[in-house]
Amino acid sequence: MTAKIxxxxxxxxxLRGKVADAVHRLARDRxxxxxxxxxxxxxxxxxxxxxxxxxxxxxGSGMRSFDHRLPKETSEAELLGLIARLxxxxxxxxxxxxxxxxxxxxxxxxxxxxxxxxxxxxxxxxNAGRLCAGLPALAxxxxxxxxxxxxxxxxxxxxxxxxxxxxxNIVGKPLAQLLLAENATVTVAHSKTRELAAVCRRADxxxxxxxxxxxxxxxxxxxxxxxxxxxxxxxxxxxxxxxIVGDVAFAEVAEVAGAISPVPGxxxxxxxxxxxxxTVRAACALAGLREPAFGQPPAEDRE
Ligand code: GUN
Numbered sequence: 001m002t003a004k005i006x007x008x009x010x011x012x013x014x015l016r017g018k019v020a021d022a023v024h025r026l027a028r029d030r031x032x033x034x035x036x037x038x039x040x041x042x043x044x045x046x047x048x049x050x051x052x053x054x055x056x057x058x059x060g061s062g063m064r065s066f067d068h069r070l071p072k073e074t075s076e077a078e079l080l081g082l083i084a085r086l087x088x089x090x091x092x093x094x095x096x097x098x099x100x101x102x103x104x105x106x107x108x109x110x111x112x113x114x115x116x117x118x119x120x121x122x123x124x125x126x127n128a129g130r131l132c133a134g135l136p137a138l139a140x141x142x143x144x145x146x147x148x149x150x151x152x153x154x155x156x157x158x159x160x161x162x163x164x165x166x167x168x169n170i171v172g173k174p175l176a177q178l179l180l181a182e183n184a185t186v187t188v189a190h191s192k193t194r195e196l197a198a199v200c201r202r203a204d205x206x207x208x209x210x211x212x213x214x215x216x217x218x219x220x221x222x223x224x225x226x227x228x229x230x231x232x233x234x235x236x237x238x239x240x241x242x243x244i245v246g247d248v249a250f251a252e253v254a255e256v257a258g259a260i261s262p263v264p265g266x267x268x269x270x271x272x273x274x275x276x277x278x279t280v281r282a283a284c285a286l287a288g289l290r291e292p293a294f295g296q297p298p299a300e301d302r303e
């Protein structure tokens with residue numbers, strides 16, 4: 001069997017088109033231009049390039065982008081001060097503080113300081129709790145992107161065995177909650193999981209979010225399963241040029257899976273598209289307007 005390749009780039013472009021249409025209607029009918037503030041502390045090269053593409057796509061979809069670059073020595077109090085100003089600024093509808101932060105700043109304190117109504121990353125304890133409780137929430141962008149990709153292959157995830165490898169607050173945990181909201185049967189595997197390959201082989205839907213290059217091998221995958229690869233790992237073969245690979249050994253897994261998302265060109269472009277969608281949703285909610293769903297799972301659809 002040769003897997004269908006899930007075209008994250010194309011699916012993300014479609015979603016950005018829907019976001020741009022919604023932005024156009026908001027400006028035309030209500031005079032609202034959604035604004036996204038991105039805060040970058042220090043100059044981590046990976047964060048810089050990620051932030052640059054976020055800003056480009058924000059402006060490309062008709063929204064305002066506010067760029068806040070702070071030196072790596074910035075204190076926690078200074079960053080909290082900026083967040084308080086952004087929380088109070090009516091032209092800012094979404095706030096994203098790029099992680100990781102320098103060691104002198106406690107990320108939990110910063111995340112908790114962002115107004116939950118503007119928390120387009122969906123990382124705040126309020127939004128994480130709302131997601132767990134099945135209440136409407138701004139949900140983290142990468143996990144939402146994973147669900148949207150899986151649903152292009154399997155429109156209903158109800159009753160499917162889903163295995164998530166990785167239990168981070170950014171991906172693994174919220175992804176498990178979103179899968180539960182879709183009525184999947186969910187296992188979260190992690191570094192202490194025993195018989196990991198056997199656990200993964202049960203999955204109809206396998207999500208790899210561990211940051212270990214090509215860890216998921218062909219014999220970990222049930223024939224016909226949908227495999228979504230969240231990993232972004234730079235590897236440099238001896239004497240060769242560096243390249244980006246996922247957490248899944250793509251070529252060999254593609255021989256057994258039913259569908260697989262590539263790296264690059266899978267989950268990555270979806271994350272930014274979902275961030276733009278969250279910013280529009282936040283702008284609508286802050287104005288008391290009905291939010292466009294952009295394919296996100298409904299809240300409270302569980303038994
Ligand atoms: N660093 C890596 N991924 C992310 C993300 O999705 N949001 C933020 N704020 N920082 C990140």
